Amino acid sequence: MVTLTRAVSCLLNIISFFALSAIAGDVDLLISFKNSLPYPNMLSDWNRTNAMCQFQGVTCKGGHVFSLTIRGLPLGADFSSVSAYILPLANLETLTLHSTNLTGSISEPANCTEQLKELDVSSNDLIGSVSDVVSLANSCPSLQSLNLSENSIGQAFYSSLPVLPRLKKLDLSNNNITKNGDIQWLFSKLGLLIHLDLSNNNIQGTMPHITNCTSLKHLDLSANQLSSTIPAGTFSECLNLTYLNLSANHFTGNTPADIEACSALVTLSLSNNNFSGEIPILSHVAMPGLRLLDLAFNNFNGTLPKFIPNLTSLEILDLNANQLFGPIPPSLCTYNISSLKELYLQDNYFTGSIPDSLSNCTNLVSLDLSLNLLSGTIPSSLGSLSNLKDLIMWQNNLNGGIPSELSYLRSLRNLILDYNNLTGIIPDGLASCTSLNWISLASNQLTGPIPIWIGKLEKLAILVLRNNSFTGSIPLGLGDCKGLAYLDLSSNRLIGSIPPALAKQSGKLVVDNVVNGRNYVSLTNSKNTQCHHTESFLEFNGIRYPDLMRMPVITCYLCFTLICHTMSLTAPYLLRFLQCKV
Ligand SMILES: *[C@@H]1O[C@H](CO)[C@@H](O)[C@H](O)[C@H]1NC(C)=O
Ligand SMILES: *[C@@H]1O[C@H](CO)[C@@H](O)[C@H](O)[C@H]1NC(C)=O
Ligand SMILES: *[C@@H]1O[C@H](CO)[C@@H](O)[C@H](O)[C@H]1NC(C)=O
Ligand SMILES: *[C@@H]1O[C@H](CO)[C@@H](O)[C@H](O)[C@H]1NC(C)=O
Ligand SMILES: *[C@@H]1O[C@H](CO)[C@@H](O)[C@H](O)[C@H]1NC(C)=O
Ligand SMILES: *[C@@H]1O[C@H](CO)[C@@H](O)[C@H](O)[C@H]1NC(C)=O
Ligand SMILES: *[C@@H]1O[C@H](CO)[C@@H](O)[C@H](O)[C@H]1NC(C)=O
Ligand SMILES: *[C@@H]1O[C@H](CO)[C@@H](O)[C@H](O)[C@H]1NC(C)=O
Ligand SMILES: *[C@@H]1O[C@H](CO)[C@@H](O)[C@H](O)[C@H]1NC(C)=O
Ligand SMILES: *[C@@H]1O[C@H](CO)[C@@H](O)[C@H](O)[C@H]1NC(C)=O
Ligand SMILES: *[C@@H]1O[C@H](CO)[C@@H](O)[C@H](O)[C@H]1NC(C)=O
Numbered sequence: 413m414v415t416l417t418r419a420v421s422c423l424l425n426i427i428s429f430f431a432l433s434a435i436a437g438d439v440d441l442l443i444s445f446k447n448s449l450p451y452p453n454m455l456s457d458w459n460r461t462n463a464m465c466q467f468q469g470v471t472c473k474g475g476h477v478f479s480l481t482i483r484g485l486p487l488g489a490d491f492s493s494v495s496a497y498i499l500p501l502a503n504l505e506t507l508t509l510h511s512t513n514l515t516g517s518i519s520e521p522a523n524c525t526e527q528l529k530e531l532d533v534s535s536n537d538l539i540g541s542v543s544d545v546v547s548l549a550n551s552c553p554s555l556q557s558l559n560l561s562e563n564s565i566g567q568a569f570y571s572s573l574p575v576l577p578r579l580k581k582l583d584l585s586n587n588n589i590t591k592n593g594d595i596q597w598l599f600s601k602l603g604l605l606i607h608l609d610l611s612n613n614n615i616q617g618t619m620p621h622i623t624n625c626t627s628l629k630h631l632d633l634s635a636n637q638l639s640s641t642i643p644a645g646t647f648s649e650c651l652n653l654t655y656l657n658l659s660a661n662h663f664t665g666n667t668p669a670d671i672e673a674c675s676a677l678v679t680l681s682l683s684n685n686n687f688s689g690e691i692p693i694l695s696h697v698a699m700p701g702l703r704l705l706d707l708a709f710n711n712f713n714g715t716l717p718k719f720i721p722n723l724t725s726l727e728i729l730d731l732n733a734n735q736l737f738g739p740i741p742p743s744l745c746t747y748n749i750s751s752l753k754e755l756y757l758q759d760n761y762f763t764g765s766i767p768d769s770l771s772n773c774t775n776l777v778s779l780d781l782s783l784n785l786l787s788g789t790i791p792s793s794l795g796s797l798s799n800l801k802d803l804i805m806w807q808n809n810l811n812g813g814i815p816s817e818l819s820y821l822r823s824l825r826n827l828i829l830d831y832n833n834l835t836g837i838i839p840d841g842l843a844s845c846t847s848l849n850w851i852s853l854a855s856n857q858l859t860g861p862i863p864i865w866i867g868k869l870e871k872l873a874i875l876v877l878r879n880n881s882f883t884g885s886i887p888l889g890l891g892d893c894k895g896l897a898y899l900d901l902s903s904n905r906l907i908g909s910i911p912p913a914l915a916k917q918s919g920k921l922v923v924d925n926v927v928n929g930r931n932y933v934s935l936t937n938s939k940n941t942q943c944h945h946t947e948s949f950l951e952f953n954g955i956r957y958p959d960l961m962r963m964p965v966i967t968c969y970l971c972f973t974l975i976c977h978t979m980s981l982t983a984p985y986l987l988r989f990l991q992c993k994v
Pocket of ligand 4: 510534535559560561581582583607
């Protein structure tokens with residue numbers, strides 16, 4: 413009896429000791445962590461005069477540390493300190509130490525509690541092997557999400573661990589994983605993993621076999637060094653896959669037929685590889701949820717199918733920089749992808765005319781058909797695409813006029829039609845396209861005056877009318893364009909002098925108005941006397957650099973420089989082009 417009472421009281425003591433030590437324990441652990449830092453004062457408010465729940469980064473629930481989030485503070489902690497003092501916090505559910513200069517190896521078994529669900533230690537200098545990642549996940553029994561992106565994982569691989577227990581998300585992007593064996597091994601441990609990101613490593617060899625793909629929804633293997641053909645059967649079990657990104661590798665051959673089984677796909681990117689042959693996905697694959705299909709920068713050839721019947725949700729179709737030929741099927745927007753917002757067909761060998769029926773893709777925002785062999789006129793029906801922002805069709809054989817119906821395109825930002833055979837005048841209606849930012853009509857046979865209203869386009873940054881037959885004088889109003897950064901009117905039939913009013917805005921350029929994030933190429937004259945231009949300048953999105961050689965005019969140019977991203981053209985450019993012979 414006495415023994416029993418004593419045992420009960422002892423048990424009570426133990427319980428209250430644990431309750432107290434849990435509360436005291438959290439502060440002690442945090443202070444110990446702070447004291448383990450090379451510069452403890454980084455966390456100056458982590459001190460005992462301050463309430464723990466007020467500490468920087470700490471969120472409490474019921475008086476216990478529930479989450480800790482520190483971003484962008486160079487704590488310089490070793491991972492062993494995290495493991496010794498932070499992971500044991502009894503109620504910690506989420507821990508984020510993003511970009512905090514964590515160092516050391518993740519290989520020591522961690523002191524994880526049952527509670528921890530999310531661990532984000534991205535953007536640090538942690539080292540370890542892929543199997544250490546799996547052990548870390550295994551030592552945290554409730555962990556669902558582990559983010560080790562932007563570290564130095566990828567050291568020698570060993571051990572025979574069980575599968576990942578409960579982990580749902582694993583982000584190992586931007587590390588130093590190189591060995592195909594590591595990935596092959598990881599792919600046999602996936603367990604219930606839903607989201608796996610291995611992008612931007614240096615993984616070599618062939619596409620690894622996925623042992624059990626049933627749970628996987630998001631797989632990113634992009635920007636690695638994977639090569640050769642994808643073995644049949646690789647994806648046949650990936651029935652739940654919604655995101656697959658294999659872009660920026662060295663895959664060859666055709667796309668694996670079993671990708672067709674992945675009917676849940678929403679995003680499929682195979683761009684920047686060396687895939688070849690025809691594109692089966694377009695003609696006979698049912699992916700009713702597919703929104704983005706990116707096959708750009710490959711060697712796909714053949715024609716587009718007459719009907720694309722089963723991609724009814726497609727919003728972005730990117731086929732640029734391939735070897736596709738034949739007509740653009742008139743049925744493209746009828747059967748049955750009227751959801752299409754972006755259509756990129758530039759840098760191929762498409763022939764025939766631009767189908768009227770593109771106007772049935774009423775949601776279209778971007779249309780790029782540049783560097784093809786298209787002929788005929790620009791359909792006036794395109795004027796009904798009220799959301800269109802980009803109408804880009806340089807280097808084709810288009811003839812006829814610029815349709816006046818384009819004046820209905822109130823959202824139009826980029827109108828780029830250089831190197832065609834367009835005739836007639838610039839329609840006055842375009843004055844209503846007040847969002848225009850880049851107008852480039854070089855090397856056509858356009859006539860008439862340079863419209864005065866161009867000066868009223870507040871957002872205009874680039875105006876290139878080079879090498880046409882424009883007549884009259886340079887309108888004074890051009891000097892009113894607040895954002896005009898680049899003006900090329902050379903090689904026309906303009907008369908009169910250069911109006912000083914053109915320089916009205918100089919030094920006042922509104923930087924926000926300048927073209928945002930589009931690539932352009934700068935071409936420099938080879939001193940060929942038959943080509944008048946010292947330098948010209950061309951929109952250049954989604955074109956393979958050597959394919960510039962396909963432009964007949966290229967013989968005029970000695971060098972081209974590809975300039976990416978945000979342009980910062982400023983006044984000196986404007987002045988330089990004012991010196992051109994007009
Ligand atoms: C403790 O934190 C408080 C609140 O941030 C701060 O005012 C105080 O200076 C700190 N004390 C020490 C000794 O760092
Ligand atoms: C885990 O906790 C134990 C006891 O508190 C400690 O001895 C050990 O060093 C800790 N392990 C790590 C990796 O910090
Ligand atoms: C933290 O890491 C960044 C990037 O690795 C480095 O540039 C910086 O110098 C480091 N800061 C400290 C205080 O160690
Ligand atoms: C992991 O962290 C990186 C860097 O903060 C972030 O970009 C990425 O979205 C995170 N991954 C996941 C799966 O949340
Ligand atoms: C694949 O994993 C799922 C759980 O994600 C499991 O139910 C199924 O039995 C596994 N299949 C095989 C063949 O191991
Ligand atoms: C696919 O991966 C590439 C390279 O990592 C990336 O640039 C691209 O945005 C990804 N595509 C999609 C649709 O997420
Ligand atoms: C792509 O594959 C073709 C054969 O299909 C080959 O001729 C070409 O050299 C490859 N290109 C690259 C960049 O690997
Ligand atoms: C398409 O490419 C494949 C493989 O590169 C080649 O065998 C085939 O002849 C090409 N077809 C056409 C029509 O060019
Ligand atoms: C096109 O889509 C509409 C609605 O999404 C549907 O009613 C129609 O049957 C489809 N037509 C064809 C030819 O698939
Ligand atoms: C748009 O599609 C409808 C059928 O959905 C068709 O009757 C019409 O002719 C098409 N418009 C054009 C310009 O092709
Ligand atoms: C000027 O335009 C004509 C077509 O109008 C074209 O043949 C010629 O190549 C162009 N010259 C330059 C240098 O762009």
